[in-house]
Amino acid sequence: MTPRRILLAAIFMWCAAIVATPLLRLLGGAGAASFSYEFFSRVCHQMDSRSFHIGGNKFAVCIRCSSIYAAFFLSVLLSPVLSRRVLTSASARVLLFVSALPMAVDVALAAIGVHDSTDATRLVTGAVFGFALGIILAPLLEELAAEILSRWFNFLRTTYATKTR
Amino acid sequence: MPALYGGLIIAGISAIPGLNLINVCCCAGILLGGFLAVFFYKQEITPEMDPLTSNDCVRLGAFTGVIAAVAGTVISVIVMLVFGNIALEMMMKIIHRMNVELPPNVEEMINQGMEEKISFFGMFFSLFFNLVIDVLFSTLGGLIGWSVFKPKPQYPQQSL
Numbered sequence: 001m002t003p004r005r006i007l008l009a010a011i012f013m014w015c016a017a018i019v020a021t022p023l024l025r026l027l028g029g030a031g032a033a034s035f036s037y038e039f040f041s042r043v044c045h046q047m048d049s050r051s052f053h054i055g056g057n058k059f060a061v062c063i064r065c066s067s068i069y070a071a072f073f074l075s076v077l078l079s080p081v082l083s084r085r086v087l088t089s090a091s092a093r094v095l096l097f098v099s100a101l102p103m104a105v106d107v108a109l110a111a112i113g114v115h116d117s118t119d120a121t122r123l124v125t126g127a128v129f130g131f132a133l134g135i136i137l138a139p140l141l142e143e144l145a146a147e148i149l150s151r152w153f154n155f156l157r158t159t160y161a162t163k164t165r
Numbered sequence: 166m167p168a169l170y171g172g173l174i175i176a177g178i179s180a181i182p183g184l185n186l187i188n189v190c191c192c193a194g195i196l197l198g199g200f201l202a203v204f205f206y207k208q209e210i211t212p213e214m215d216p217l218t219s220n221d222c223v224r225l226g227a228f229t230g231v232i233a234a235v236a237g238t239v240i241s242v243i244v245m246l247v248f249g250n251i252a253l254e255m256m257m258k259i260i261h262r263m264n265v266e267l268p269p270n271v272e273e274m275i276n277q278g279m280e281e282k283i284s285f286f287g288m289f290f291s292l293f294f295n296l297v298i299d300v301l302f303s304t305l306g307g308l309i310g311w312s313v314f315k316p317k318p319q320y321p322q323q324s325l
Contacts, residue, residue, distance in 0.1 A: 042298045092312035133309075140308045144223055 003145035007138075011073045018066060022057030036060055050122065064103070064122040068130035075134025079142075082135055092136045099132030167205035167225060174198045175233035175299060177240070195299055198233055199226040199306020200313075207314050219311045226307020230300035237299070238292045 001009075017036060025033035037046065037060055044061035051058035052066060059066055075082065103125040110117040175198030202225050207217055 039294055039297075042294055043302075096309065096313065136312050137305065137308055140219055140311065143219060144308075147220070 003149050004142050006149065007141050007145045008073070008076060011069075011076055015069050015073050018060040018069065019054070021060035022054040025057045026055045033057075050119075062122070063119055064126035067123045067126035068133075071127040071130030072134040075131040076138045076141070079135060079138030095132050095136060099129045103129050167202045167209065167229075169232055170202065170205050174201055175229065175237065175303065195230070195233065195302040196306035196309065199229050199303035199308075200310040201306075202226065202229040202303075203307050203310025203314055216316045217311070217314065219308070219315070222307040222311035223304055224307075226304035226310070227300050229307065230303030231296065233303060234292060234295035234299040237295055238288065241291070242288060 018040065021033050021036040021040070024030075024036065040046065040060040044065045046058065046060070047062060048058055050062045050064070052063055053059070061069070106115075106117050106121050106125045109115040175195050178194035178198070203217075203222050206221070206225055210217060
C-alpha cells in the first residue's frame with residue numbers, strides 16, 4: 001500500500017465516520033453513535049438545524065464541516081493532477097487567504113446580522129475552503145505518510161532482527 | 166518554547182468558556198495554535214541555524230498538540246472546579262434569550278449535566294479525546310504554517 005493510499009484511506013475513514021454516526025443510531029447502535037457524537041463534538045457545534053440528516057438523525061458534524069472534509073478528500077484524490085498546477089500559478093498563502101475569505105465573510109455577516117447564512121452558502125464556502133486546503137496540504141501529507149511508513153518499517157525490521165539474533 | 170506558546174494558546178482557546186466557540190469552526194483555534202508555533206519558531210531561526218523544514222513543522226505541530234491537550238484538560242478541570250459548568254449555563258442563557266422551547270427531557274438532561282461533578286473517568290476520556298483531536302489538527306496547522314512560511318528556493322545565479 002502506498003503512502004498516498006494510506007492517506008486517502010485515513011481521510012475517507014474520517015469522512016465515513018461522520019456519515020456512519022447517524023446510520024449507527026438508526027440501526028440501533030446508540031452507544032457507538034453517542035461515542036462518535038461526543039468525539040466529533042470537540043470539532044463542531046453539531047447544531048441540529050445546521051446539519052444534514054439521515055432518517056431524522058444528524059450527521060456527526062454540521063453542513064459546513066461536512067463539506068470541508070468531503071472537499072478535502074476530493075482534492076487530495078485529485079492532487080496529483082491539481083496540486084502542482086495550482087501551486088505553481090498561485091502561492092499557498094494567496095490560495096489560503098482567497099479560499100478562506102468567502103467562509104469568513106459568510107460567518108462574519110451572519111454574526112453581525114447583515115445576512116442570514118443558508119445551507120447553500122455554508123456548503124459552498126466550506127467546500128471551497130476544504131478543496132483549497134487539500135491542494136495545499138496533499139503533497140505535504142503524502143510526504144509525512146511516507147516518512148511515518150518508512151520509520152515504522154525500519155522499527156519493525158530492527159525489532160525483528162534483534163529478536164531473531 | 167514555540168510549541169509551549171502554541172500549546173498554551175490552544176489550551177486557552179479550548180478551555181475558556183466562550184472563547185472555545187472558535188473551535189466550533191472546524192478546530193480553527195487548534196489549527197491556529199499549530200500555525201503560530203511555526204511562526205514563533207521561524208522568528209527564532211538565526212542565519213547560522215538550519216533552515217525551516219517540513220519535518221520541523223510536523224514535529225512542532227504534533228508537540229504543540231500534546232502540550233495543548235494536557236494544558237487544556239488541566240485548565241478545563243480548574244475552570245469546572247472553580248466556576249462549575251459555566252459553558253452549559255451560558256448556552257442555556259442564550260437558548261432562553263432566543264425564546265427557544267426545549268423538550269422537557271432535554272432541559273432535564275442539561276440541568277443534570279450542570280450539576281455533574283468531575284470524575285476521574287470523565288477527565289481521562291476528555292484527555293484522550295483532546296490528545297487525538299489536538300495532535301491531529303495542530304499538526305495540520307503546522308503544515309499550513311510550513312506552506313506559508315517556507316523559505317523561498319534559492320536558485321544559483323547564472324554567470325554571464
